[in-house]
Amino acid sequence: xxxxxxxxxxxxxxxxxxxxxxxxxxxxxxxxxxxxxxxxxxxxxxxxxxxxxxxxxxxxxxxxxxxxxxxxxxxxxxxxxxxxxxxxxxxxxxxxxxxxxxxxxxxxxxxxxxxxxxxxxxxxxxxxxxxxxxxxxxxxxxxxxxxxxxxxxxxxxxxxxxxxxxxxxxxxxxxxxxxxxxxxxxxxxxxxxxxxxxxx
Amino acid sequence: xxxxxxxxxxxxxxxxxxxxxxxxxxxxxxxxxxxxxxxxxxxxxxxxxxxxxxxxxxxxxxxxxxxxxxxxxxxxxxxx
Numbered sequence: 639x640x641x642x643x644x645x646x647x648x649x650x651x652x653x654x655x656x657x658x659x660x661x662x663x664x665x666x667x668x669x670x671x672x673x674x675x676x677x678x679x680x681x682x683x684x685x686x687x688x689x690x691x692x693x694x695x696x697x698x699x700x701x702x703x704x705x706x707x708x709x710x711x712x713x714x715x716x717x718x719x720x721x722x723x724x725x726x727x728x729x730x731x732x733x734x735x736x737x738x739x740x741x742x743x744x745x746x747x748x749x750x751x752x753x754x755x756x757x758x759x760x761x762x763x764x765x766x767x768x769x770x771x772x773x774x775x776x777x778x779x780x781x782x783x784x785x786x787x788x789x790x791x792x793x794x795x796x797x798x799x800x801x802x803x804x805x806x807x808x809x810x811x812x813x814x815x816x817x818x819x820x821x822x823x824x825x826x827x828x829x830x831x832x833x834x835x836x837x838x
Numbered sequence: 839x840x841x842x843x844x845x846x847x848x849x850x851x852x853x854x855x856x857x858x859x860x861x862x863x864x865x866x867x868x869x870x871x872x873x874x875x876x877x878x879x880x881x882x883x884x885x886x887x888x889x890x891x892x893x894x895x896x897x898x899x900x901x902x903x904x905x906x907x908x909x910x911x912x913x914x915x916x917x918x
Contacts (some may be wrong), residue, residue, distance in 0.1 A: 642871065643851065648918075650846050653910075653913065653914060656913065659905070660905065660909065664905060665895035665897050666895050668895070668901065669893060682901050682905075685905060686904075686909070689905065689909055690912050695916075696918065729871060739902040746877055746881035747880055748877060750881050751880045751881050753886055755888075756870050758892070759883070759888060763888070763894070764894070767888055767893060771889070771893070783893075786889040787890065789890070790856060801854065807850070807851055807854070807856065810851035811851070814882060814885055814886060815850070816846075818878075818881050818884075820884060821881075826885045
């Protein structure tokens, strides 16, 4: 059953159908919120708020975008509203990437690209990816998560974030390079440590 | 003649298929002869790939259970 059929059932009063929609999307929405606000408890509150708003607004969903895009827009707005109200400095002013003085793109050590894929995706590797993304300002973090983690198109990310496609591309370029540099430094250091241990 | 920095500025768009055919050829020609840019491109591709696969979408059972209870409590009486 596709989302629209499920939505029609919800609107006609079938609450179990809504629970099926929640089960389908709760993982992705929770991941997105967790990455946006960097706080598991807050992400849980926003997850509840997102699905409650979605339920209340479902009748107004016109199908101009996919249901997932519409749902992620609700989640993103909820997170941004919370952050603007409670931590405005991290939404409006925290742009250490965009303000980087030389704007230079740092190169990469071969250690990162030569690391086997299963090591990059080991528990330690996954923690490093999370750390690298969490280290980005929220305006970059949200774009890389929507595009590269959630797989939305550039146009969909622009719609969810309410920014232009050009702004998405610019933020994505900076975010990807910042994550690449962080992972590159980590694997370079890890390779150097292993070489030091081997030479003893 | 473009500089390495200018080529690197385009690599994210190139990965997303957002670069025109002629520009794509210029980038590909450059990557063939410039090792540092080729390495940077490989690491950028790898970054995107591990972002796609490296972040769990698992919801802890207690979070899932509280969400279910919350929605049952707040949605069921709501008139759509």
